[in-house]
Amino acid sequence: MEKLGIEPILLLTQVINFSILVIVLTKFLYKPILKMLDERKRKIEEGLALSREMATKKEELDRDREKVLDRAKNEGAKIIEEYKAQAKKMEAEIIASANEEAKRLKEKAKTDQEEEKKKMWSDLRKQLFILALEMSRKVVGEVLNDKAQRLILERKLKLLESEKRENVN
Amino acid sequence: MLHISLTAEKIAEIGGFPITNSLFTTWLVMGVLITLVFLTRSRLALVPSRFQVVMEGLVGGLYNLFESVTGERTKLYFPLVGTLFIFIIFTNWIGLLPGFGTIGFKMVQGGKEIFTPIFRSGNADLNTTFALALISVLTIQFFGIKTLGLTYFKRFLNLKSPVYFFVGILDIVSEFSKIISFAFRLFGNIFAGEVLLAVIAFLMPVIAPIPFLGLEVFVGFIQALVFSMLTAAFLSAATASGH
Numbered sequence: 426m427e428k429l430g431i432e433p434i435l436l437l438t439q440v441i442n443f444s445i446l447v448i449v450l451t452k453f454l455y456k457p458i459l460k461m462l463d464e465r466k467r468k469i470e471e472g473l474a475l476s477r478e479m480a481t482k483k484e485e486l487d488r489d490r491e492k493v494l495d496r497a498k499n500e501g502a503k504i505i506e507e508y509k510a511q512a513k514k515m516e517a518e519i520i521a522s523a524n525e526e527a528k529r530l531k532e533k534a535k536t537d538q539e540e541e542k543k544k545m546w547s548d549l550r551k552q553l554f555i556l557a558l559e560m561s562r563k564v565v566g567e568v569l570n571d572k573a574q575r576l577i578l579e580r581k582l583k584l585l586e587s588e589k590r591e592n593v594n
Numbered sequence: 595m596l597h598i599s600l601t602a603e604k605i606a607e608i609g610g611f612p613i614t615n616s617l618f619t620t621w622l623v624m625g626v627l628i629t630l631v632f633l634t635r636s637r638l639a640l641v642p643s644r645f646q647v648v649m650e651g652l653v654g655g656l657y658n659l660f661e662s663v664t665g666e667r668t669k670l671y672f673p674l675v676g677t678l679f680i681f682i683i684f685t686n687w688i689g690l691l692p693g694f695g696t697i698g699f700k701m702v703q704g705g706k707e708i709f710t711p712i713f714r715s716g717n718a719d720l721n722t723t724f725a726l727a728l729i730s731v732l733t734i735q736f737f738g739i740k741t742l743g744l745t746y747f748k749r750f751l752n753l754k755s756p757v758y759f760f761v762g763i764l765d766i767v768s769e770f771s772k773i774i775s776f777a778f779r780l781f782g783n784i785f786a787g788e789v790l791l792a793v794i795a796f797l798m799p800v801i802a803p804i805p806f807l808g809l810e811v812f813v814g815f816i817q818a819l820v821f822s823m824l825t826a827a828f829l830s831a832a833t834a835s836g837h
Contacts, residue, residue, distance in 0.1 A: 428600070428601075429600065429601065429720050430600060430601025430602055430719065430720055430721065431720050431721055431724060432612070432721065434611065434612070435602075435612065435614060435617060435719075435721040436721045436724055436725050436728075437725075438617060438721075439617070439620065439716075439721050439722045439724075439725035439726075440725040440728065440729060442620055442621070442624060442725075443677070443681065443725060443726060443729055444729070445624070446624055446627065446628075446677055446681055447673050447674060447677045449627075449628055449631060450627070450631060450673070450676070450677050450680065451672075451673035451677070453631045453632065453634075453635045454631045454634060454635070454649070454653060455653055455657075455672060455673060455676060457634075457635055457638055458634070458638070458649060458650055458653045458654070459653065459654070459657060461638055461640065461642075461650070462650060462653075462654050464640065465640060468640065
């Protein structure tokens with residue numbers, strides 16, 4: 426033992442040295458570092474799980490948004506279509522009513538004119554009649570009695586009237 | 595003349611307590627390691643610095659390595675086997691630095707002037723390797739008893755049959771031989787390495803030692819690995835219930 430250099434006191438010192446090293450390294454190196462590694466592992470796992478979750482959520486949201494957009498587009502198109510149809514219908518209606526109105530006005534104008542004509546004619550006739558009566562009275566009065574006068578006059582007037590009617594028509 | 599000494603030389607004495615060059619180097623290694631530990635500890639953060647990444651790689655890598663041997667119980671054994679690895683590899687490698695075995699002073703001993711180097715690798719001293727071997731084997735026994743209770747002793751003393759009895763005796767011997775083999779394997783390798791380097795440096799001091807230095811770096815790593823892995827393997831064997 427002496428030849429190999431083994432001395433109990435040095436052996437014991439080295440045992441103590443190594444024990445100190447074990448204690449210090451365990452307490453201040455292994456435990457904190459292993460704890461830190463575990464914690465980081467946990468944090469990274471959490472982060473990855475979160476990002477996965479976010480990705481799926483984003484996908485979902487994108488899908489939803491697309492769906493909403495599609496629906497809005499469709500609805501918009503439908504509304505436009507509806508309004509177009511309605512506008513066309515209204516246009517037709519307006520045109521039709523305008524036509525009708527125009528026709529009605531034309532008709533009315535026509536009838537008014539006719540009535541006027543008729544009235545004019547009847548007025549004319551009346552005046553003519555009176556004029557003729559006066560004239561005949563003046564002319565015939567001296568020759569015929571009243572009764573004969575009237576008879577002749579009426580006959581003449583009828584003739585005149587029929588002639589006039591023919592002329593008019 | 596080439597200076598080779600099997601034993602560590604005494605460089606000082608404090609109150610009858612001898613301080614050898616290998617003990618001095620051991621303290622140096624301890625100082626370096628403890629400084630590193632506190633540097634790491636004081637800057638420990640969830641977002642690591644480069645330095646922290648290195649230390650984490652070291653500790654985490656070692657932990658994974660031993661986990662492959664001892665499994666779930668690594669948590670229990672890691673303080674011992676991890677420190678064994680780190681201490682042995684640092685001690686081995688620090689012994690390869692220039693100045694080890696060459697810086698020293700002359701000391702008069704028995705009428706002769708003897709060259710005494712200040713630095714000597716801790717593991718090139720049987721006191722250190724024996725201390726490590728003793729701690730390792732005693733811890734193996736401790737965990738064996740702690741895990742299996744009294745049944746642990748059955749492997750040493752089994753009266754069921756003469757064969758088992760004989761095997762038990764062999765097991766007792768093997769426990770003691772573990773101490774010897776641990777101590778001398780490490781000491782032999784490192785001491786031989788130092789002698790080899792000294793001889794090569796003596797014969798051809800320029801260029802020639804370089805490949806041997808590389809070899810010794812490798813040997814230092816392998817010895818640290820062997821010592822700690824064997825301890826881990828013995829630990830898991832000692833705590834296994836079947837026999």
